[in-house]
Amino acid sequence: MKTSLDCIPCFLRQALDVARLSTADASIHERILRDVLQWAGGINLDQPPPLLAQRIHRRLRELTGMEDPYRAAKNRHNAMALKMLPRLRAEIASASDPLIMAVRLSIAGNIIDMGVNGGFTETDLRRSLDEALTEPFSGDTDGFHRSVAQAANILYLADNAGEIAFDRLLIEQLPAENVTVAVRGAPVINDATMADALALGLQEIAEVIDNGSDAPGTVLADCSREFNRHFDEADLILAKGQGNFETLSDENRNIYFLLKAKCPVIASHIGLPMGTHILKRVRSSG
Template identity: 50%
Template sequence: MKTYLECVPCLLRQTVAACRMLAAPEAVQDRLVRNVLTELASADLSQPPPVLAQGIHRQIRELSLQKDPYRWVKKHFTDLAVGLLDELTQTVEDSPNPPETALRLAIAGNVIDLGVTGTLSEAEVFAAIEHALAAPLQGDPDELLLAAEAARKILYLADNAGEIVFDRLLLQQLPLERVTLAVKGAPVINDAVREDAVAAGIDALVEVIDNGADVPGTLLAECSENFLRHFAEADLVIAKGQGNYETLNDVPKDIFFILKAKCPVIARDLGCNVGDLILRRSTHQAKRGQDPTGLSDRTP
Protein backbone atom coordinates (compact mmCIF):
# COMPACT_ATOMS: atom_id res chain seq x y z
CA MET A 1 0.00 0.00 0.00
CA LYS A 2 1.36 3.43 -0.96
CA THR A 3 1.63 6.46 1.30
CA TYR A 4 -1.16 8.97 0.66
CA LEU A 5 -0.95 12.71 1.15
CA GLU A 6 -3.20 12.39 4.22
CA CYS A 7 -0.48 10.23 5.81
CA VAL A 8 2.08 13.05 5.77
CA PRO A 9 0.53 15.25 8.49
CA CYS A 10 -0.17 12.08 10.50
CA LEU A 11 3.52 11.18 10.44
CA LEU A 12 4.42 14.70 11.51
CA ARG A 13 1.88 14.47 14.33
CA GLN A 14 3.53 11.21 15.43
CA THR A 15 6.83 13.06 15.65
CA VAL A 16 5.44 15.89 17.78
CA ALA A 17 3.53 13.46 20.03
CA ALA A 18 6.71 11.45 20.63
CA CYS A 19 8.60 14.62 21.53
CA ARG A 20 5.92 15.64 24.02
CA MET A 21 5.75 12.16 25.55
CA LEU A 22 9.52 12.06 26.05
CA ALA A 23 9.62 15.63 27.36
CA ALA A 24 12.62 16.16 25.11
CA PRO A 25 14.55 19.44 25.38
CA GLU A 26 13.19 22.16 23.10
CA ALA A 27 16.35 22.10 20.97
CA VAL A 28 15.99 18.35 20.38
CA GLN A 29 12.31 18.73 19.49
CA ASP A 30 13.11 21.52 17.06
CA ARG A 31 15.88 19.53 15.38
CA LEU A 32 13.78 16.40 15.09
CA VAL A 33 10.71 18.12 13.64
CA ARG A 34 12.84 20.02 11.11
CA ASN A 35 14.61 16.80 10.09
CA VAL A 36 11.28 15.03 9.62
CA LEU A 37 9.87 17.92 7.60
CA THR A 38 12.89 17.72 5.30
CA GLU A 39 12.52 13.94 4.91
CA LEU A 40 8.80 14.12 4.25
CA ALA A 41 9.32 16.78 1.58
CA SER A 42 11.39 14.35 -0.50
CA ALA A 43 9.84 11.05 0.62
CA ASP A 44 9.00 8.31 -1.85
CA LEU A 45 5.24 8.11 -1.42
CA SER A 46 5.09 4.88 -3.39
CA GLN A 47 6.40 3.19 -0.23
CA PRO A 48 4.03 2.11 2.57
CA PRO A 49 3.60 4.54 5.50
CA PRO A 50 5.49 2.23 7.92
CA VAL A 51 8.66 2.72 5.84
CA LEU A 52 8.52 6.47 6.46
CA ALA A 53 7.63 5.88 10.12
CA GLN A 54 10.69 3.63 10.49
CA GLY A 55 13.03 6.50 9.60
CA ILE A 56 11.23 8.93 11.87
CA HIS A 57 11.35 6.65 14.91
CA ARG A 58 15.00 5.78 14.32
CA GLN A 59 15.71 9.49 14.67
CA ILE A 60 13.55 9.71 17.78
CA ARG A 61 15.52 6.90 19.40
CA GLU A 62 18.84 8.40 18.35
CA LEU A 63 18.12 11.95 19.50
CA SER A 64 16.41 10.90 22.72
CA LEU A 65 19.28 8.51 23.55
CA GLN A 66 16.67 5.85 24.38
CA LYS A 67 16.69 2.41 22.82
CA ASP A 68 12.98 1.91 23.55
CA PRO A 69 11.33 5.30 24.24
CA TYR A 70 7.87 3.73 24.60
CA ARG A 71 8.98 1.04 27.04
CA TRP A 72 7.07 2.38 30.05
CA VAL A 73 3.91 2.86 27.96
CA LYS A 74 4.15 -0.72 26.69
CA LYS A 75 4.55 -2.02 30.23
CA HIS A 76 1.57 0.01 31.42
CA PHE A 77 -0.80 -1.40 28.81
CA THR A 78 0.61 -4.91 29.14
CA ASP A 79 -0.09 -4.80 32.88
CA LEU A 80 -3.58 -3.41 32.23
CA ALA A 81 -4.38 -6.16 29.71
CA VAL A 82 -2.97 -8.95 31.90
CA GLY A 83 -5.17 -7.68 34.72
CA LEU A 84 -8.22 -8.04 32.45
CA LEU A 85 -7.28 -11.45 31.07
CA ASP A 86 -9.23 -13.65 33.50
CA GLU A 87 -12.41 -11.61 32.99
CA LEU A 88 -12.00 -11.60 29.20
CA THR A 89 -11.33 -15.34 29.17
CA GLN A 90 -14.56 -15.87 31.08
CA THR A 91 -16.37 -13.65 28.58
CA VAL A 92 -15.13 -15.89 25.76
CA GLU A 93 -16.06 -19.10 27.58
CA ASP A 94 -19.55 -17.85 28.44
CA SER A 95 -20.37 -16.57 24.97
CA PRO A 96 -22.57 -18.53 22.53
CA ASN A 97 -19.77 -18.33 19.94
CA PRO A 98 -16.36 -18.40 21.70
CA PRO A 99 -14.21 -18.19 18.53
CA GLU A 100 -16.02 -15.09 17.28
CA THR A 101 -15.91 -13.47 20.73
CA ALA A 102 -12.18 -14.18 20.98
CA LEU A 103 -11.69 -12.62 17.54
CA ARG A 104 -13.70 -9.54 18.53
CA LEU A 105 -11.62 -9.08 21.69
CA ALA A 106 -8.40 -9.48 19.72
CA ILE A 107 -9.63 -6.64 17.51
CA ALA A 108 -10.49 -4.59 20.61
CA GLY A 109 -6.84 -4.87 21.65
CA ASN A 110 -5.83 -3.23 18.38
CA VAL A 111 -6.88 0.11 19.88
CA ILE A 112 -3.57 0.07 21.81
CA ASP A 113 -1.78 1.81 18.94
CA LEU A 114 0.25 4.92 19.70
CA GLY A 115 1.33 5.27 16.09
CA VAL A 116 -2.21 6.31 15.16
CA THR A 117 -3.43 8.11 18.25
CA GLY A 118 -0.24 9.33 19.93
CA THR A 119 -1.97 9.01 23.30
CA LEU A 120 -4.38 6.50 24.78
CA SER A 121 -6.31 6.30 28.05
CA GLU A 122 -7.43 3.25 29.97
CA ALA A 123 -11.02 4.40 29.47
CA GLU A 124 -10.53 4.14 25.70
CA VAL A 125 -9.39 0.54 26.09
CA PHE A 126 -12.51 -0.34 28.10
CA ALA A 127 -14.69 1.44 25.51
CA ALA A 128 -12.99 -0.50 22.71
CA ILE A 129 -13.84 -3.79 24.46
CA GLU A 130 -17.51 -2.85 24.78
CA HIS A 131 -17.62 -1.68 21.16
CA ALA A 132 -15.94 -4.83 19.83
CA LEU A 133 -18.43 -7.10 21.58
CA ALA A 134 -21.45 -5.27 20.16
CA ALA A 135 -20.49 -3.76 16.79
CA PRO A 136 -20.91 -5.46 13.41
CA LEU A 137 -17.93 -7.55 12.29
CA GLN A 138 -16.84 -7.36 8.66
CA GLY A 139 -15.63 -10.85 7.84
CA ASP A 140 -16.39 -14.51 8.49
CA PRO A 141 -14.73 -16.01 11.60
CA ASP A 142 -15.65 -19.51 10.39
CA GLU A 143 -13.58 -18.96 7.27
CA LEU A 144 -10.54 -18.17 9.42
CA LEU A 145 -11.11 -21.21 11.66
CA LEU A 146 -11.50 -23.56 8.68
CA ALA A 147 -8.31 -22.18 7.12
CA ALA A 148 -6.48 -22.64 10.43
CA GLU A 149 -7.67 -26.23 10.79
CA ALA A 150 -6.46 -27.03 7.28
CA ALA A 151 -3.07 -25.32 7.65
CA ARG A 152 0.04 -27.27 8.58
CA LYS A 153 1.90 -24.13 9.75
CA ILE A 154 0.36 -20.87 10.91
CA LEU A 155 2.32 -17.65 11.34
CA TYR A 156 0.66 -15.05 13.58
CA LEU A 157 2.09 -11.54 13.12
CA ALA A 158 1.65 -9.56 16.34
CA ASP A 159 1.18 -5.83 16.43
CA ASN A 160 1.45 -3.88 19.68
CA ALA A 161 2.47 -4.53 23.26
CA GLY A 162 -0.61 -4.91 25.45
CA GLU A 163 -2.61 -5.85 22.38
CA ILE A 164 -0.85 -9.22 22.28
CA VAL A 165 -2.45 -10.11 25.63
CA PHE A 166 -5.81 -9.86 23.84
CA ASP A 167 -4.33 -12.02 21.06
CA ARG A 168 -3.96 -14.85 23.57
CA LEU A 169 -7.74 -15.27 23.49
CA LEU A 170 -7.72 -15.83 19.73
CA LEU A 171 -4.60 -17.98 19.78
CA GLN A 172 -6.35 -20.39 22.15
CA GLN A 173 -9.01 -20.95 19.47
CA LEU A 174 -6.32 -22.12 17.03
CA PRO A 175 -4.30 -25.36 16.84
CA LEU A 176 -1.50 -24.03 19.09
CA GLU A 177 1.01 -26.74 18.16
CA ARG A 178 1.00 -25.39 14.60
CA VAL A 179 1.25 -21.70 15.46
CA THR A 180 4.33 -19.48 15.57
CA LEU A 181 3.95 -15.86 16.69
CA ALA A 182 6.27 -13.17 15.35
CA VAL A 183 7.11 -9.86 17.00
CA LYS A 184 9.34 -7.02 15.84
CA GLY A 185 13.10 -7.43 15.88
CA ALA A 186 13.77 -4.10 17.56
CA PRO A 187 11.73 -1.42 19.34
CA VAL A 188 9.62 0.94 17.21
CA ILE A 189 6.72 2.97 18.63
CA ASN A 190 4.79 0.63 20.97
CA ASP A 191 5.05 -2.42 18.71
CA ALA A 192 5.67 -5.67 20.58
CA VAL A 193 9.17 -7.15 20.80
CA ARG A 194 10.16 -10.45 22.40
CA GLU A 195 10.28 -8.94 25.90
CA ASP A 196 6.66 -7.83 25.54
CA ALA A 197 5.57 -11.26 24.30
CA VAL A 198 7.14 -12.90 27.33
CA ALA A 199 5.48 -10.39 29.67
CA ALA A 200 2.15 -11.26 28.03
CA GLY A 201 2.74 -15.00 28.56
CA ILE A 202 2.68 -15.73 24.82
CA ASP A 203 5.84 -17.84 24.99
CA ALA A 204 4.00 -20.31 27.23
CA LEU A 205 1.43 -20.92 24.47
CA VAL A 206 3.33 -20.91 21.17
CA GLU A 207 6.79 -20.53 19.68
CA VAL A 208 7.84 -16.85 19.54
CA ILE A 209 10.25 -15.47 16.95
CA ASP A 210 11.15 -11.95 15.88
CA ASN A 211 11.25 -10.61 12.34
CA GLY A 212 14.66 -8.94 12.65
CA ALA A 213 13.39 -5.49 11.66
CA ASP A 214 12.30 -2.20 13.24
CA VAL A 215 9.50 -1.36 10.80
CA PRO A 216 6.04 -0.80 12.35
CA GLY A 217 4.64 -3.42 10.00
CA THR A 218 6.17 -6.36 8.13
CA LEU A 219 8.41 -5.23 5.29
CA LEU A 220 9.74 -8.51 3.88
CA ALA A 221 12.77 -6.85 2.29
CA GLU A 222 14.08 -5.93 5.75
CA CYS A 223 13.18 -9.10 7.65
CA SER A 224 15.66 -11.74 8.78
CA GLU A 225 16.17 -14.99 6.86
CA ASN A 226 14.82 -16.95 9.82
CA PHE A 227 11.58 -14.98 9.71
CA LEU A 228 11.36 -15.23 5.92
CA ARG A 229 11.66 -19.02 6.13
CA HIS A 230 8.78 -19.14 8.61
CA PHE A 231 6.77 -16.82 6.36
CA ALA A 232 7.48 -18.92 3.25
CA GLU A 233 6.66 -22.20 5.00
CA ALA A 234 3.42 -20.99 6.58
CA ASP A 235 0.24 -22.18 4.88
CA LEU A 236 -1.62 -19.41 6.63
CA VAL A 237 -0.59 -15.98 7.92
CA ILE A 238 -2.69 -14.04 10.42
CA ALA A 239 -1.64 -10.39 10.47
CA LYS A 240 -2.76 -7.98 13.20
CA GLY A 241 -3.06 -4.24 12.81
CA GLN A 242 -2.89 -1.46 10.27
CA GLY A 243 0.90 -1.55 9.84
CA ASN A 244 0.82 -5.18 8.77
CA TYR A 245 -2.05 -4.45 6.39
CA GLU A 246 -0.18 -1.50 4.87
CA THR A 247 2.96 -3.57 4.23
CA LEU A 248 1.45 -6.94 3.27
CA ASN A 249 -1.86 -6.28 1.53
CA ASP A 250 -0.29 -6.72 -1.92
CA VAL A 251 1.89 -9.73 -1.01
CA PRO A 252 0.89 -12.98 -2.77
CA LYS A 253 0.15 -15.10 0.29
CA ASP A 254 -2.87 -16.49 2.12
CA ILE A 255 -3.21 -13.80 4.79
CA PHE A 256 -6.07 -12.94 7.12
CA PHE A 257 -5.84 -9.31 8.21
CA ILE A 258 -7.37 -8.53 11.61
CA LEU A 259 -7.69 -4.93 12.68
CA LYS A 260 -9.82 -2.01 13.69
CA ALA A 261 -9.91 0.64 10.96
CA LYS A 262 -8.53 3.64 12.81
CA CYS A 263 -7.90 6.19 10.07
CA PRO A 264 -9.71 7.42 6.93
CA VAL A 265 -6.95 6.21 4.58
CA ILE A 266 -7.17 2.61 5.78
CA ALA A 267 -10.97 2.77 5.86
CA ARG A 268 -11.05 3.98 2.26
CA ASP A 269 -8.67 1.26 1.13
CA LEU A 270 -10.73 -1.42 2.89
CA GLY A 271 -14.05 0.04 1.78
CA CYS A 272 -15.31 0.48 5.32
CA ASN A 273 -15.89 3.19 7.93
CA VAL A 274 -13.45 4.40 10.56
CA GLY A 275 -13.99 2.29 13.68
CA ASP A 276 -15.17 -0.83 11.86
CA LEU A 277 -14.03 -4.28 13.01
CA ILE A 278 -12.26 -6.00 10.14
CA LEU A 279 -11.40 -9.59 9.30
CA ARG A 280 -10.26 -9.56 5.67
CA ARG A 281 -8.69 -12.37 3.67
CA SER A 282 -6.10 -11.29 1.13
CA THR A 283 -7.18 -11.35 -2.48
CA HIS A 284 -3.55 -11.74 -3.60
CA GLN A 285 -2.99 -15.48 -3.40
CA ALA A 286 0.39 -16.96 -4.37
CA LYS A 287 0.68 -18.72 -7.69
CA ARG A 288 2.47 -22.04 -8.03
CA GLY A 289 6.22 -21.54 -7.63
CA GLN A 290 5.85 -17.91 -6.53
CA ASP A 291 8.05 -16.88 -3.59
CA PRO A 292 7.12 -13.50 -2.06
CA THR A 293 10.07 -13.63 0.36
CA GLY A 294 12.78 -13.71 -2.31
CA LEU A 295 14.63 -16.48 -0.45
CA SER A 296 14.68 -18.69 -3.52
CA ASP A 297 16.59 -15.99 -5.41
CA ARG A 298 19.40 -15.80 -2.85
CA THR A 299 22.68 -17.57 -3.27
CA PRO A 300 23.19 -20.24 -0.55
Protein backbone atom coordinates in the same frame (compact mmCIF):
# COMPACT_ATOMS: atom_id res chain seq x y z
CA MET B 1 0.14 -0.10 -0.19
CA LYS B 2 1.52 3.34 -1.08
CA THR B 3 1.86 6.23 1.35
CA SER B 4 -0.90 8.85 1.22
CA LEU B 5 -0.34 12.58 1.64
CA ASP B 6 -2.61 12.24 4.67
CA CYS B 7 0.08 10.09 6.31
CA ILE B 8 2.50 13.04 6.54
CA PRO B 9 0.72 14.86 9.41
CA CYS B 10 0.65 11.54 11.28
CA PHE B 11 4.44 11.19 10.92
CA LEU B 12 4.86 14.72 12.26
CA ARG B 13 2.60 14.04 15.24
CA GLN B 14 4.58 10.90 16.05
CA ALA B 15 7.78 12.95 15.92
CA LEU B 16 6.38 15.47 18.37
CA ASP B 17 5.14 12.67 20.64
CA VAL B 18 8.65 11.16 20.75
CA ALA B 19 10.20 14.57 21.37
CA ARG B 20 7.91 15.16 24.34
CA LEU B 21 8.57 11.69 25.72
CA SER B 22 12.30 12.34 25.63
CA THR B 23 12.47 15.81 27.20
CA ALA B 24 10.44 18.76 28.46
CA ASP B 25 12.76 21.19 26.64
CA ALA B 26 10.65 23.03 24.03
CA SER B 27 13.74 24.06 22.08
CA ILE B 28 14.60 20.40 21.51
CA HIS B 29 11.00 19.71 20.47
CA GLU B 30 11.34 22.42 17.83
CA ARG B 31 14.72 21.14 16.61
CA ILE B 32 13.40 17.59 16.23
CA LEU B 33 10.26 18.72 14.41
CA ARG B 34 12.26 20.93 12.03
CA ASP B 35 14.58 18.02 11.29
CA VAL B 36 11.62 15.78 10.45
CA LEU B 37 9.96 18.47 8.33
CA GLN B 38 13.13 18.77 6.27
CA TRP B 39 13.29 14.99 5.85
CA ALA B 40 9.60 14.77 4.87
CA GLY B 41 10.19 16.92 1.80
CA GLY B 42 12.11 14.14 0.08
CA ILE B 43 10.14 11.01 0.94
CA ASN B 44 9.09 8.49 -1.71
CA LEU B 45 5.31 8.17 -1.54
CA ASP B 46 5.40 4.96 -3.58
CA GLN B 47 6.68 3.14 -0.48
CA PRO B 48 4.35 1.78 2.25
CA PRO B 49 3.87 3.99 5.34
CA PRO B 50 5.64 1.59 7.76
CA LEU B 51 8.83 1.71 5.68
CA LEU B 52 8.87 5.51 5.92
CA ALA B 53 7.94 5.34 9.62
CA GLN B 54 10.87 2.98 10.18
CA ARG B 55 13.28 5.56 8.80
CA ILE B 56 11.77 8.48 10.66
CA HIS B 57 11.82 6.64 14.00
CA ARG B 58 15.42 5.61 13.46
CA ARG B 59 16.20 9.29 13.05
CA LEU B 60 14.15 10.18 16.12
CA ARG B 61 16.10 7.65 18.21
CA GLU B 62 19.32 9.24 17.01
CA LEU B 63 18.13 12.73 17.87
CA THR B 64 16.78 11.84 21.31
CA GLY B 65 19.37 9.23 22.31
CA MET B 66 16.52 6.96 23.46
CA GLU B 67 16.57 3.37 22.21
CA ASP B 68 12.91 2.76 23.12
CA PRO B 69 11.03 6.02 23.84
CA TYR B 70 7.73 4.18 24.33
CA ARG B 71 9.06 1.56 26.80
CA ALA B 72 7.28 2.99 29.85
CA ALA B 73 4.01 3.25 27.93
CA LYS B 74 4.36 -0.32 26.66
CA ASN B 75 4.94 -1.60 30.19
CA ARG B 76 1.76 0.19 31.33
CA HIS B 77 -0.26 -1.22 28.47
CA ASN B 78 0.98 -4.77 29.12
CA ALA B 79 0.05 -4.52 32.81
CA MET B 80 -3.31 -2.91 31.95
CA ALA B 81 -4.19 -5.68 29.52
CA LEU B 82 -3.03 -8.55 31.72
CA LYS B 83 -5.45 -7.71 34.52
CA MET B 84 -8.37 -7.82 32.05
CA LEU B 85 -7.69 -11.35 30.81
CA PRO B 86 -9.55 -13.43 33.44
CA ARG B 87 -12.87 -11.68 32.74
CA LEU B 88 -12.38 -11.90 28.98
CA ARG B 89 -11.48 -15.61 29.14
CA ALA B 90 -14.75 -16.19 30.94
CA GLU B 91 -16.63 -14.31 28.20
CA ILE B 92 -14.95 -16.45 25.53
CA ALA B 93 -15.70 -19.66 27.41
CA SER B 94 -19.40 -18.81 27.63
CA ALA B 95 -19.73 -17.58 24.03
CA SER B 96 -21.67 -19.57 21.44
CA ASP B 97 -18.63 -19.28 19.13
CA PRO B 98 -15.48 -18.97 21.27
CA LEU B 99 -13.12 -18.62 18.30
CA ILE B 100 -14.95 -15.66 16.77
CA MET B 101 -15.47 -14.11 20.21
CA ALA B 102 -11.69 -14.25 20.63
CA VAL B 103 -11.25 -12.73 17.16
CA ARG B 104 -13.50 -9.81 18.05
CA LEU B 105 -11.75 -9.16 21.38
CA SER B 106 -8.37 -9.36 19.65
CA ILE B 107 -9.48 -6.77 17.08
CA ALA B 108 -10.92 -4.59 19.86
CA GLY B 109 -7.44 -4.60 21.42
CA ASN B 110 -6.06 -3.07 18.22
CA ILE B 111 -7.12 0.29 19.65
CA ILE B 112 -3.80 0.26 21.55
CA ASP B 113 -1.91 2.10 18.82
CA MET B 114 0.22 5.09 19.75
CA GLY B 115 1.13 5.58 16.12
CA VAL B 116 -2.48 6.65 15.56
CA ASN B 117 -3.56 7.86 19.01
CA GLY B 118 -0.83 9.04 21.34
CA GLY B 119 -3.44 9.97 23.95
CA PHE B 120 -4.86 6.47 24.34
CA THR B 121 -6.16 5.66 27.87
CA GLU B 122 -7.34 2.64 29.86
CA THR B 123 -10.88 4.00 29.58
CA ASP B 124 -10.57 3.86 25.78
CA LEU B 125 -9.47 0.23 25.98
CA ARG B 126 -12.24 -0.84 28.34
CA ARG B 127 -14.82 0.85 26.12
CA SER B 128 -13.42 -0.86 23.02
CA LEU B 129 -13.56 -4.29 24.70
CA ASP B 130 -17.05 -3.68 26.09
CA GLU B 131 -18.25 -2.74 22.61
CA ALA B 132 -16.46 -5.61 20.82
CA LEU B 133 -19.73 -7.33 19.90
CA THR B 134 -21.64 -4.19 18.91
CA GLU B 135 -19.07 -2.41 16.74
CA PRO B 136 -19.51 -2.77 12.95
CA PHE B 137 -17.81 -5.99 11.83
CA SER B 138 -16.77 -7.12 8.36
CA GLY B 139 -15.50 -10.62 7.68
CA ASP B 140 -16.22 -14.19 6.64
CA THR B 141 -16.34 -16.00 9.99
CA ASP B 142 -17.29 -19.36 8.46
CA GLY B 143 -14.33 -19.13 6.10
CA PHE B 144 -12.05 -18.27 9.01
CA HIS B 145 -13.22 -21.35 10.90
CA ARG B 146 -12.45 -23.53 7.87
CA SER B 147 -9.04 -21.96 7.31
CA VAL B 148 -7.99 -22.49 10.93
CA ALA B 149 -9.25 -26.09 10.90
CA GLN B 150 -7.32 -26.87 7.71
CA ALA B 151 -4.06 -25.11 8.62
CA ALA B 152 -1.04 -27.18 9.59
CA ASN B 153 1.30 -24.20 10.06
CA ILE B 154 -0.05 -20.87 11.32
CA LEU B 155 2.10 -17.74 11.55
CA TYR B 156 0.60 -15.04 13.79
CA LEU B 157 2.03 -11.56 13.18
CA ALA B 158 1.58 -9.47 16.32
CA ASP B 159 1.20 -5.70 16.38
CA ASN B 160 1.37 -3.62 19.56
CA ALA B 161 2.37 -4.10 23.19
CA GLY B 162 -0.66 -4.55 25.42
CA GLU B 163 -2.65 -5.60 22.38
CA ILE B 164 -0.75 -8.89 22.34
CA ALA B 165 -2.55 -9.87 25.57
CA PHE B 166 -5.75 -10.02 23.52
CA ASP B 167 -3.88 -11.81 20.74
CA ARG B 168 -3.06 -14.42 23.38
CA LEU B 169 -6.78 -14.97 23.91
CA LEU B 170 -7.15 -15.74 20.22
CA ILE B 171 -4.02 -17.91 20.05
CA GLU B 172 -5.43 -19.94 22.95
CA GLN B 173 -8.33 -20.87 20.62
CA LEU B 174 -5.96 -22.09 17.88
CA PRO B 175 -4.15 -25.46 17.71
CA ALA B 176 -1.11 -24.39 19.77
CA GLU B 177 1.25 -26.95 18.22
CA ASN B 178 0.67 -25.35 14.80
CA VAL B 179 1.25 -21.69 15.81
CA THR B 180 4.32 -19.46 15.63
CA VAL B 181 4.02 -15.87 16.87
CA ALA B 182 6.24 -13.14 15.42
CA VAL B 183 6.97 -9.77 17.03
CA ARG B 184 9.15 -6.87 15.87
CA GLY B 185 12.91 -7.32 15.93
CA ALA B 186 13.62 -3.98 17.63
CA PRO B 187 11.68 -1.12 19.23
CA VAL B 188 9.57 1.15 17.04
CA ILE B 189 6.60 3.21 18.32
CA ASN B 190 4.68 0.96 20.76
CA ASP B 191 4.97 -2.18 18.63
CA ALA B 192 5.51 -5.41 20.55
CA THR B 193 9.01 -6.85 20.78
CA MET B 194 10.27 -10.06 22.38
CA ALA B 195 10.32 -8.36 25.80
CA ASP B 196 6.57 -7.73 25.51
CA ALA B 197 5.82 -11.25 24.29
CA LEU B 198 7.67 -12.72 27.28
CA ALA B 199 5.93 -10.32 29.68
CA LEU B 200 2.56 -11.58 28.40
CA GLY B 201 3.63 -15.24 28.52
CA LEU B 202 3.16 -15.97 24.82
CA GLN B 203 6.10 -18.40 24.96
CA GLU B 204 3.95 -20.59 27.23
CA ILE B 205 1.44 -21.33 24.48
CA ALA B 206 3.32 -21.02 21.16
CA GLU B 207 6.73 -20.65 19.59
CA VAL B 208 7.74 -16.96 19.59
CA ILE B 209 10.23 -15.39 17.19
CA ASP B 210 11.11 -11.86 16.18
CA ASN B 211 11.15 -10.70 12.58
CA GLY B 212 14.57 -9.02 12.70
CA SER B 213 13.18 -5.65 11.63
CA ASP B 214 12.40 -2.32 13.30
CA ALA B 215 9.64 -1.36 10.84
CA PRO B 216 6.13 -0.90 12.32
CA GLY B 217 4.81 -3.47 9.87
CA THR B 218 6.22 -6.48 8.03
CA VAL B 219 8.62 -5.38 5.30
CA LEU B 220 9.74 -8.80 4.07
CA ALA B 221 12.94 -7.53 2.44
CA ASP B 222 13.99 -6.06 5.78
CA CYS B 223 13.11 -9.14 7.85
CA SER B 224 15.50 -11.89 8.92
CA ARG B 225 16.13 -15.09 6.99
CA GLU B 226 14.56 -17.10 9.84
CA PHE B 227 11.40 -15.02 9.76
CA ASN B 228 11.10 -15.27 5.98
CA ARG B 229 11.46 -19.05 6.25
CA HIS B 230 8.54 -19.15 8.70
CA PHE B 231 6.56 -16.82 6.42
CA ASP B 232 7.20 -18.99 3.37
CA GLU B 233 6.34 -22.24 5.19
CA ALA B 234 3.09 -21.00 6.77
CA ASP B 235 -0.11 -22.17 5.09
CA LEU B 236 -2.12 -19.60 7.07
CA ILE B 237 -0.95 -16.17 8.20
CA LEU B 238 -2.89 -14.06 10.71
CA ALA B 239 -1.71 -10.45 10.54
CA LYS B 240 -2.76 -7.98 13.23
CA GLY B 241 -3.04 -4.23 12.79
CA GLN B 242 -2.82 -1.51 10.19
CA GLY B 243 0.96 -1.66 9.75
CA ASN B 244 0.88 -5.33 8.76
CA PHE B 245 -1.99 -4.60 6.38
CA GLU B 246 -0.10 -1.69 4.80
CA THR B 247 2.96 -3.84 4.13
CA LEU B 248 1.42 -7.21 3.26
CA SER B 249 -1.94 -6.55 1.59
CA ASP B 250 -0.39 -6.99 -1.87
CA GLU B 251 1.32 -10.30 -1.00
CA ASN B 252 0.11 -13.39 -2.85
CA ARG B 253 -0.38 -15.49 0.29
CA ASN B 254 -3.19 -16.96 2.38
CA ILE B 255 -3.47 -14.09 4.90
CA TYR B 256 -6.24 -12.99 7.21
CA PHE B 257 -5.84 -9.39 8.36
CA LEU B 258 -7.37 -8.55 11.73
CA LEU B 259 -7.60 -4.83 12.44
CA LYS B 260 -9.72 -1.88 13.39
CA ALA B 261 -9.92 0.82 10.72
CA LYS B 262 -8.53 3.66 12.81
CA CYS B 263 -7.58 6.16 10.14
CA PRO B 264 -9.35 7.45 7.01
CA VAL B 265 -6.54 6.29 4.71
CA ILE B 266 -6.97 2.63 5.72
CA ALA B 267 -10.78 2.87 5.80
CA SER B 268 -10.86 4.35 2.30
CA HIS B 269 -8.37 1.80 0.94
CA ILE B 270 -10.41 -1.12 2.26
CA GLY B 271 -13.72 0.53 1.42
CA LEU B 272 -15.28 0.36 4.88
CA PRO B 273 -16.31 3.04 7.40
CA MET B 274 -13.92 4.30 10.04
CA GLY B 275 -14.08 2.22 13.21
CA THR B 276 -15.07 -1.03 11.48
CA HIS B 277 -13.61 -4.22 12.95
CA ILE B 278 -12.16 -6.11 10.00
CA LEU B 279 -11.37 -9.79 9.35
CA LYS B 280 -10.17 -9.60 5.76
CA ARG B 281 -8.76 -12.48 3.77
CA VAL B 282 -6.23 -12.29 0.94
CA ARG B 283 -6.28 -15.53 -1.01
CA SER B 284 -3.18 -17.03 -2.56
CA SER B 285 -3.48 -17.92 -6.22
CA GLY B 286 -0.89 -20.64 -5.74
